[in-house]
Amino acid sequence: MEIRVTEATAPRAELLAITKTFPGVRALENVDFRLNAGEIHALLGENGAGKSTLIKVMTGAVWRDSGKMMLDGQPYEITSPAEAHALGISTVYQEVNLIPTMSVTKNLTLERQPRRYGLISWRQANERARERLKRLNLDIDVERPLLTYSVAIQQLIAIARALEEDTRVLVLDEPTASLDAREAELLFSIMRDLKARGIAIIFITHFIDQVYQIADRISVLRNGRMVGTAPTAELPRLKLIAMMLGRELERTQGVRASSAIVAAGEPILNVEGMGRRRYMGNFDLQLRAGEAVGLAGLLGSGRTETCKLVFGAVHPDAGHVHFEGKPIAIRSPRQAVRLDIGFCPEDRKAEGIIPELTVRENIVLALQVKRGWLARLPRDEQERIAQEMIRTLGIATPDADKLVGQLSGGNQQKVILARWLASKSRILILDEPTRGIDVGAHAEIIALIRRLCQEGLALLVASSELDEIVQVSDRVEVLRDRHKVGEIVGGDVTRENIIHMIAGS
Amino acid sequence: MVHADNPRAVAVRRFSFGELTGRTWFWPVAALALIFLVDAVVSPGFFSIRIVQGRLFGSLIDVFYRGTPGALVALGMAVVIGTKGIDLSVGAVVAIVGAVMTNLIHRDFSPVSVLFLTLGAGALCGLWNGFLVAILDIQPIIATLILMVAGRGIALLIDEGLIVTFRSDFFSAISTGQFLTVPSRIIVAAGTFLALWLVLRRTALGLFVESVGANSAAANLTGINAKLVKIGAYTLSGLCAGIAGMLICGDIRGSDSNNAGLFMELDAILAVVIGGGSLVGGRFYLGLTIIGVLVIQGLTTSILVSPLPFQFTMVVKGVVVLIVLLLQSRRLRESIVGLFLRKTS
Numbered sequence: 001m002e003i004r005v006t007e008a009t010a011p012r013a014e015l016l017a018i019t020k021t022f023p024g025v026r027a028l029e030n031v032d033f034r035l036n037a038g039e040i041h042a043l044l045g046e047n048g049a050g051k052s053t054l055i056k057v058m059t060g061a062v063w064r065d066s067g068k069m070m071l072d073g074q075p076y077e078i079t080s081p082a083e084a085h086a087l088g089i090s091t092v093y094q095e096v097n098l099i100p101t102m103s104v105t106k107n108l109t110l111e112r113q114p115r116r117y118g119l120i121s122w123r124q125a126n127e128r129a130r131e132r133l134k135r136l137n138l139d140i141d142v143e144r145p146l147l148t149y150s151v152a153i154q155q156l157i158a159i160a161r162a163l164e165e166d167t168r169v170l171v172l173d174e175p176t177a178s179l180d181a182r183e184a185e186l187l188f189s190i191m192r193d194l195k196a197r198g199i200a201i202i203f204i205t206h207f208i209d210q211v212y213q214i215a216d217r218i219s220v221l222r223n224g225r226m227v228g229t230a231p232t233a234e235l236p237r238l239k240l241i242a243m244m245l246g247r248e249l250e251r252t253q254g255v256r257a258s259s260a261i262v263a264a265g266e267p268i269l270n271v272e273g274m275g276r277r278r279y280m281g282n283f284d285l286q287l288r289a290g291e292a293v294g295l296a297g298l299l300g301s302g303r304t305e306t307c308k309l310v311f312g313a314v315h316p317d318a319g320h321v322h323f324e325g326k327p328i329a330i331r332s333p334r335q336a337v338r339l340d341i342g343f344c345p346e347d348r349k350a351e352g353i354i355p356e357l358t359v360r361e362n363i364v365l366a367l368q369v370k371r372g373w374l375a376r377l378p379r380d381e382q383e384r385i386a387q388e389m390i391r392t393l394g395i396a397t398p399d400a401d402k403l404v405g406q407l408s409g410g411n412q413q414k415v416i417l418a419r420w421l422a423s424k425s426r427i428l429i430l431d432e433p434t435r436g437i438d439v440g441a442h443a444e445i446i447a448l449i450r451r452l453c454q455e456g457l458a459l460l461v462a463s464s465e466l467d468e469i470v471q472v473s474d475r476v477e478v479l480r481d482r483h484k485v486g487e488i489v490g491g492d493v494t495r496e497n498i499i500h501m502i503a504g505s
Numbered sequence: 506m507v508h509a510d511n512p513r514a515v516a517v518r519r520f521s522f523g524e525l526t527g528r529t530w531f532w533p534v535a536a537l538a539l540i541f542l543v544d545a546v547v548s549p550g551f552f553s554i555r556i557v558q559g560r561l562f563g564s565l566i567d568v569f570y571r572g573t574p575g576a577l578v579a580l581g582m583a584v585v586i587g588t589k590g591i592d593l594s595v596g597a598v599v600a601i602v603g604a605v606m607t608n609l610i611h612r613d614f615s616p617v618s619v620l621f622l623t624l625g626a627g628a629l630c631g632l633w634n635g636f637l638v639a640i641l642d643i644q645p646i647i648a649t650l651i652l653m654v655a656g657r658g659i660a661l662l663i664d665e666g667l668i669v670t671f672r673s674d675f676f677s678a679i680s681t682g683q684f685l686t687v688p689s690r691i692i693v694a695a696g697t698f699l700a701l702w703l704v705l706r707r708t709a710l711g712l713f714v715e716s717v718g719a720n721s722a723a724a725n726l727t728g729i730n731a732k733l734v735k736i737g738a739y740t741l742s743g744l745c746a747g748i749a750g751m752l753i754c755g756d757i758r759g760s761d762s763n764n765a766g767l768f769m770e771l772d773a774i775l776a777v778v779i780g781g782g783s784l785v786g787g788r789f790y791l792g793l794t795i796i797g798v799l800v801i802q803g804l805t806t807s808i809l810v811s812p813l814p815f816q817f818t819m820v821v822k823g824v825v826v827l828i829v830l831l832l833q834s835r836r837l838r839e840s841i842v843g844l845f846l847r848k849t850s
Contacts, residue, residue, distance in 0.1 A: 313726060337728030351726055356719035356787030361712060368709045369728040376709040419727065 010073040012037040012200040013058070013089070013169050018067035020053055023408070027053040031067075031226045033219060035169065040191060040201045042215035042232070044244060046299050046464035048435050049221040051204055055171055059084040059091050072168065088168035092158050092175060100147035100154075105129040107146050108161050132160045136190050152183030156190065163194075170194065171202045176210060188214050206299040208237065220244055238503050241298065245466035245499070265289075266325060268458050269341075269427055271310060274319030280305040281483035282318055287427055287458040292449070294473030295462035296498050302482035303462035304346050307431045310460065311343040312336045337369055339427075342420030346431040346462075348409065352416045355405025359397050360386035362404045362415050366423035389418035393448065410441025417448065427458045434468060446471055466495050478502060526838065529781040533796045536779070536829045540803045548810045560683045564810055572802035573694040574599075574749040576795055578769050579776040580701055581631075581745030583794040586777050587711075588738045589718040589786025590638060590645035595746040595773060597656025598630045599766025602750030604663035607671050607760035616675035620751070627747015628740050630656070635736030649739075653770070660762035670759035680755030690752050697748060701741075702791055711789075714738060718786030772801055779829050800829065 013035040020028040028050045035041050045051050056062035058069065060078035069076055071087060078084050081091065098107045105126050114124035129142040136156055146154060155175055162170065172191075176184045191201055191214060203215055211218060212232060219229040220243040227243045267286035275282035280302045287293060295303045308314040312330035321328055323339055330336050333343065345351040354362055364382045371377065377385075386400040393414045397407060404415055413433060420428055433449060434442045449472050453459050463469050469476055476488045478501040486501050525531055544551040544564070554563040578595045585592045606623040614622070630652060637648035682689045705711035716724040717731045725731045746766075753765055778784065779800055780793030804825055808818045831837050 311726075332730075333726050334728040334730055343726055345723075345726060350720075351722045354716050354720045354723050354787075357712075357715060361716075365712070365716060365724075365729075366727050368712060371709070373709045373713060376707060376712075 011035055011070075012072060014070040015054070015058060016068040016070070018054065018057055018069075019065045020057055020062065021065055027224050028057065028064075029224045031221070031224070033058075033226065034229070035200045035202060036217075037168075037200050038195055038198045039216040040195055040203055040214055042203045042205065042211045042218045043221065044205070044211065044218060044240070045221035046244060048223075050224040051221055052173070053224075054221065055091065055173065055202070055204070058169075059089055059171065085162075085164070088164065088166050089171070090162035090164065090167050090169070091171040091173065092155075092162045093173050098146055098154065098158055098161070101145055103145055104133075104140065104142040104149075104157060107157060108132050108142070110161075132163070133157070135163055136160050137193070150183070151178050152186055155179065155183075155187060159190070167199055169200045169202070171204070173204045174206070175203075176205060176207060184210065208240065208298070211240075212237070238499060241503055242466075242495070242499050244298065245296075245464065245495075245502075267322075268324055269310070270322040270325075272320045272322075274309055274316045274321065276305075276309060276314065276317050279314065279482070280309060283477070283484040285310065285460075285477065287460055289426070289458050290453060290456050291474045292453045292459040292461055292472050294469035294476040294493075295460065295479060296466065296469045296476050297479030297502060299464065300482075301479040301502075302484075303464075303479060304431055305482065306477075306479065306484075307343065307345075307429050307460065307462050311341060311429055313343070334369070337366060337423070340423075340425050341427040341429065342366065342423065342425035343429045344413070344416045344420070344431060344433060346435060348412055348416065348435070353404045353412050355403065357404060358401045359390070359395070359404055359407070359415055360400040363389050363400075363418045363422050366419045366425075370423055385422050386418075389422055393418050393421075394444065408441075410437040410445065413437060413441075413445060414448075417445075421452075425457070427460070428452065429460045429462075431462045432464065433461065434463070434465065466498060469493075469498065470495055480504065529790065530793055530796075532829055532832045533780050533793050533800060536825070536832075537796055537800050537803060540800060540807060540825075544803070544807045544810070547807070547812075551807075551810065556686055559686060560688065561686050564806060566688070568799060568803050568806045569691055570688050571806065572798050573690045574752050574766075575769065575772050575776065575802060576694050576798040577697055577745045577749040577752070578742075578766075579773040579794050579798050580698060580791060581742030582770070582773040583777045583780070583782055583789045583791060584701075584705065584714060584738045585645075585742045586774070586782050586784060587714045587718045587786060587789030588735050589721070590735065590738065591649065591774065591784070592631075592634060592739060592742045593646065593649040593770050594630065594634060594652035594656055595742060595749075596766035596769040597653045597660070598627055598743055598746035599750035599753060599769060600660035600760075600762045601630060601656050601663070602627045602747045603754035603760040603765045604660040604669075604762055606676070606751060606754050607669045608663055610671045610673050610676070611669070616673065619673075619676075623751055624744060624747045627750060628744040630746070631740040631743020632736065634743065635739035638739060639732040639735040657762055660760070660765075664760055664762050668759055668761045672758065673755070676751065676755035677758060680752045693748065693752065697745065698791065698795065705791070710734075710737075714789065715787055718788075720787075772798075775826055776801055779826065781833065800825070 011034040015031065015033040018028050018031045031050065031054060033054065043051050053062060057064045060080045060083050063079065071089070076087060078087065105122070108129040109125045113120040114128060115121060116124070126142050133140065133142070136159065138156055138160065140149065140153065146157065175187060179187065195201060205211060215232050217229060217231050218235055218240065220227040220240070222244065265288060267288045269287040271285040273282045273284065283306065285293070295306055297303055305314070309316045312332050312335055315331065321330055330339070336343070354365070360382050363386045364377055367385070368377055383400060389395065390397060390400060395411050395414045395418065397411060404412060407415065430449065434445050437445065446468060449459065449461065461469065461472050470493055473493055474490065476493050476498060477484055478486045478488065478498060480502055485504070488497050488501065548564070551564045554561055554566060556562065582592055582595065602623055605626040606619060609619045609622055634649050634652060637643045637651065638645050678689060679693065680690055684692055705714065713724070713729050713734050716727070716729055717734045721731050750766060754760055776797035777794050779797035780790050782789050782794065801822065804822050805818055808821055809815060
């Protein structure tokens with residue numbers, strides 16, 4: 001009797017103390033995750049929180065360093081998504097992994113075509129495809145090419161492909177990202193249906209509204225740790241946002257040391273009504289010497305978009321910019337760099353470092369750009385600047401001629417900071433300056449940002465870490481759904497105030 | 506103990522063979538040295554250089570002489586590959602340039618204006634490639650394939666489908682003449698090399714090219730005009746192919762659009778790769794590219810002077826190139842070393 005009781009309450013899937021480290025980054029740390037049968041479980045967190053790593057560990061795409069995985073009370077070990085699929089764990093990724101020019105049938109029977117006399121029997125294949133779609137109550141012409149259907153239907157076809165008779169766990173990674181409200185509702189009704197059949201669904205999204213619409217329970221990851229799991233009904237929106245953004249337990253005082261030096265005076269950069277259709281709503285922004293402005297908001301709220309517009313990496317289609325009181329249009333990063341503006345992008349690997357070049361070359365690059373190609377910095381001058389930056393920023397590298405691609409994340413970030421400091425930037429735009437950086441380097445970078453600000457730089461810091469924003473900012477611009485919703489100044493900059501403004505209460 | 510206290514002694518001891526073989530220049534130079542060594546054994550007269558009719562003469566000079574058009578094309582290719590691109594059209598540009606030059610000579614243009622217009626035609630071809638790659642954002646291999654295919658057609662149209670010959674003392678002198686006993690084309694190539702080295706390595710342009718090749722998006726966000734750098738690289742490649750075309754055309758005193766520069770792009774890419782350039786971009790080496798050209802040309806010439814029938818040329822070339830490339834791969838080297846260590850231990 002007792003055994004049956006434990007069986008009944010045993011979760012469908014259970015991950016215990018999962019740890020996974022990538023070179024330089026701790027992606028998951030001691031994460032516990034429980035998934036019940038017949039529930040829709042929202043898995044939330046900002047970029048880099050560890051959501052996708054957790055899913056990859058669970059579905060065999062990535063091998064964990066340590067920890068235990070259970071499925072229906074049985075420990076399981078898998079080394080590939082195919083093995084996970086065979087065990088009944090199916091995943092539908094954000095980018096639909098289907099072939100748009102092929103027919104629905106071909107997409108649904110890609111791995112196993114029914115054969116007759118050694119040839120593919122398309123009649124049987126169509127039959128099988130229709131059966132699969134019937135599980136989702138979908139009745140469409142399976143012989144038409146996939147691309148003739150709407151994105152929502154394509155999404156459902158992707159789910160139909162993942163779904164087997166014996167599927168126990170279904171992972172949906174951002175399934176509603178490209179759906180409108182009506183299409184999302186169609187998907188939700190099918191999710192509810194699957195749930196009623198006892199399938200456990202993990203729903204990854206950054207739409208908070210949809211979480212409250214459909215999820216039974218919510219788990220929040222942040223910086224590779226599980227912040228908590230709670231039934232949706234018991235987790236008010238405000239608390240959820242706090243869980244996603246803050247780190248209340250680890251650091252008691254996320255309060256900034258002094259707001260006494262809030263700089264007055266004329267802004268170096270004054271942006272009025274800047275925006276771009278379907279990219280970012282119009283916003284005002286002033287950057288002053290010695291003042292740090294924080295950009296706070298949830299994932300997808302427009303933090304990166306704001307940075308890129310100000311830096312000229314994306315062309316605004318509205319607004320005016322005054323630089324030191326003079327009207328100007330910043331049309332390209334090149335022009336921004338000439339105005340002594342620097343930008344440390346969020347995606348350090350793709351847009352920041354130049355991995356095949358040395359630390360020295362990466363550091364002097366922006367300065368060299370400003371001097372123009374004809375006025376090459378002499379080698380010993382390059383060496384001197386690089387050594388100085390390595391010393392002042394504490395970049396851990398054996399020598400200046402090591403390739404940047406071989407450094408750790410924190411040191412790569414310091415190299416990019418050094419690039420802009422070496423070029424004597426007066427305005428520095430930092431998008432997620434501590435993303436993917438381990439704890440020690442994290443504190444160093446925050447201290448560095450504060451020092452730079454005191455030395456008279458004008459800073460714009462976008463971050464998903466609320467405490468980070470509170471620590472560094474004299475002023476905070478709060479964003480929601482690609483609009484600036486308000487500004488918090490000086491002593492009012494607190495976690496609570498920012499959270500309230502994000503939640504819109 | 507005494508040694509350990511002396512930093513210089515440590516430095517000397519640390520410079521191991523393993524470190525030497527890890528250098529970019531080691532394997533191309535070693536390959537060239539080996540080829541020359543084999544030549545010295547197989548044909549004892551390989552290194553003897555005489556002066557015949559006021560001109561340097563010998564197998565070694567011959568390697569340099571025949572290598573010049575390929576070297577010019579390869580230099581431009583090295584820069585393009587440095588930007589993470591590739592230029593398949595160089596052979597066709599050689600044909601176009603030859604046809605343009607022949608045509609202009611027949612129209613009685615002065616030699617100097619023919620020279621500039623011809624090189625201008627080469628640069629224009631490169632500019633077209635740069636436009637397709639940088640502005641229209643077409644993949645380099647496809648973008649330059651267009652001119653590779655159409656280019657010979659354009660050359661044939663200019664030549665009206667014929668092999669057109671000409672007489673020009675000026676261009677014959679540039680291509681096949683000599684200056685102070687040195688073949689003039691070697692001087693042309695050396696001058697081009699020097700000019701490129703000055704422009705790319707004594708200014709910051711080389712660094713910008715490598716930045717764009719290694720990470721175009723990051724280079725752009727650092728303020729480098731990545732599009733302009735790419736356009737410049739392809740234009741340079743077109744110009745280099747133009748100089749090569751001028752030499753080839755001056756050599757045969759005519760324009761043979763069907764055959765001029767045929768398969769040159771492939772040898773040029775090979776030379777760049779042998780010289781340590783990587784097709785994923787981010788690094789280019791002008792000097793080592795020349796070594797790469799000499800490896801390829803040295804092989805061809807060695808087989809011609811050796812008892813081996815000339816039919817072997819292509820096959821031997823392929824095998825040697827494969828060996829050099831495999832040796833450059835750090836992973837393969839390490840696994841081979843690992844194999845030996847396991848055997849001995």
